[in-house]
Amino acid sequence: MNPFVRPEPPEPAPDAAARVLDTATLQRVGGRLGSNPAGVYRDEAGRRYYVKELESPALARNEWLAAQLYRLAGAPTLRYLRTRAADQVATEFVVLDKKNVGQLDEAERRQARRWLGVHAWTANWDAAGYDGDNQGVTGGTVLTLDVGGALEFRAQGSPKGRAFGHEVGELDRLRHDPDNRHASRLFGEIGEAELHEAITIVTRLDDAAVRACVLGHGGSAALAEKMLARKADMARRLGG
Secondary structure, eight states: OOTTSOOOOOOOOHHHHHOEEOGGGSEEEEOOSSSSSEEEEEOTTSOEEEEEEOSOHHHHHHHHHHHHHHHHHTOOBOOEEEESSTTEEEEEOOOOSBOSGGGOOHHHHHHHHTTHHHHHHTTOTTSSOTTSTTEEEETTEEEEOOOTTSTTBOTTSOBOGGGSOSSOTHHHHHHHOTTSHHHHHHHTTOOHHHHHHHHHHHHTSOHHHHHHHHHHTTOOHHHHHHHHHHHHHHHHHTTO
């Protein structure tokens, strides 16, 4: 199997696509696995979910939108589900075969590097994770496990402000910032051909699709235009 081609996940059943999780009706069966208050929940059918409790609905909307942009670009993440509580974010719970950048073999590292452009476009400074724990493997596919550090907020919830602008400096910082050691070790290995393809994944996205994704998932018109400006900045880097 080509390691750069992610098998399309099966489409959820129609009722699953519209399902809204209400944790008040679920059984909590586990605690948090990251830095945010969270827990593992189970429904009556035995399906498990990981639910984060964020400081505000704005943070939850930001992460939900980031996940939809990743999905638009084809970048593998956990499957996000809508929640009844506005300040919660939920994903389907999966058992990981590997759950740290340091555990990836060379083929898996190449998979992870393929999505550098998407991480940079969405300003996901936490793409690799502070402890290298934001990249995991299930069924042979390398996933980004949490996109809460993308777009307008840092992973711990503080606004990025002007640091999230129209230029995509993350293409360099994710590869070379010594303070982001797991990202620099992973993405710093990328070759020129790999980098070109990683950027192209973003630049070939349709502008109308990007705008519709942002506006359709709680983002503002200003954010939609910023994402298009960032895409154009990446195209200029390719000379396009």
